[in-house]
Amino acid sequence: xxxxxxxxxxxxxxxxxxxxxxxxxxxxxxxxxxxxxxxxxxxxxxxxxxxxxxxxxxxxxxxxxxxxxxxxxxxxxxxxxxxxxxxxxxxxxxxxxxxxxxxxxxxxxxxxxxxxxxxxxxxxxxxxxxxxxxxxxxxxxxxxxxxxxxxxxxxxxxxxxxxxxxxxxxxxxxxxxxxxxxxxxxxxxxxxxxxxxxxxxxxxxxxxxxxxxxxxxxxxxxxxxxxxxxxxxxxxxxxxxxxxxxx
Numbered sequence: 448x449x450x451x452x453x454x455x456x457x458x459x460x461x462x463x464x465x466x467x468x469x470x471x472x473x474x475x476x477x478x479x480x481x482x483x484x485x486x487x488x489x490x491x492x493x494x495x496x497x498x499x500x501x502x503x504x505x506x507x508x509x510x511x512x513x514x515x516x517x518x519x520x521x522x523x524x525x526x527x528x529x530x531x532x533x534x535x536x537x538x539x540x541x542x543x544x545x546x547x548x549x550x551x552x553x554x555x556x557x558x559x560x561x562x563x564x565x566x567x568x569x570x571x572x573x574x575x576x577x578x579x580x581x582x583x584x585x586x587x588x589x590x591x592x593x594x595x596x597x598x599x600x601x602x603x604x605x606x607x608x609x610x611x612x613x614x615x616x617x618x619x620x621x622x623x624x625x626x627x628x629x630x631x632x633x634x635x636x637x638x639x640x641x642x643x644x645x646x647x648x649x650x651x652x653x654x655x656x657x658x659x660x661x662x663x664x665x666x667x668x669x670x671x672x673x674x675x676x677x678x679x680x681x682x683x684x685x686x687x688x689x690x691x692x693x694x
């Protein structure tokens with residue numbers, strides 16, 4: 448159930464869950480290693496502390512937008528995939544990746560920075576959890592959606608593999624496919640799994656479909672179309688200016 452009532456009811460359970468949730472020794476090691484891998488925290492360029500959660504499919508440009516936006520609003524990018532890599536190295540599952548991302552975000556906020564979390568916040572529980580943690584930090588949470596034409600997203604996935612620059616997270620994931628392009632295959636699998644959360648397929652006849660963005664059941668600060676390499680940076684710059692003037 449989405450909306451204010453749904454978020455409120457869900458937040459009650461999450462508050463209790465947060466109190467009970469603890470990292471084990473290996474998860475603490477993974478968190479420490481991830482913190483050490485981060486660059487120096489950037490001083491915030493907004494008046495108030497801010498956490499930006501991204502919403503978008505694999506290949507939609509979340510990571511690229513996050514890095515560009517971080518420079519303009521004074522933020523540290525916290526990558527969900529990179530946290531999972533450190534958990535994998537410790538032989539741990541990914542259940543606490545969200546908590547580690549929230550812990551790191553808290554550290555950045557305390558040290559005078561903003562945070563952009565490079566992870567897909569399409570799911571309500573994940574968004575409400577972040578909002579609850581942000582309240583304790585005295586930080587504001589906003590969400591930015593990234594999207595692109597379907598063919599462009601698919602092309603990005605396979606182009607990266609063709610250039611022999613596979614993603615460390617997806618390239619090291621388990622798969623029955625063991626070819627040289629395993630990273631691209633796993634990325635494509637993840638894209639398919641989440642497709643219906645982001646897009647709706649419309650039959651236009653003769654076996655052809657077009658994909659349209661679903662209207663989100665929650666508020667986003669901005670939607671950034673990354674299809675055009677020549678235009679997305681302009682959109683990021685404009686949105687960053689709106690963020691600085693609003694917060």
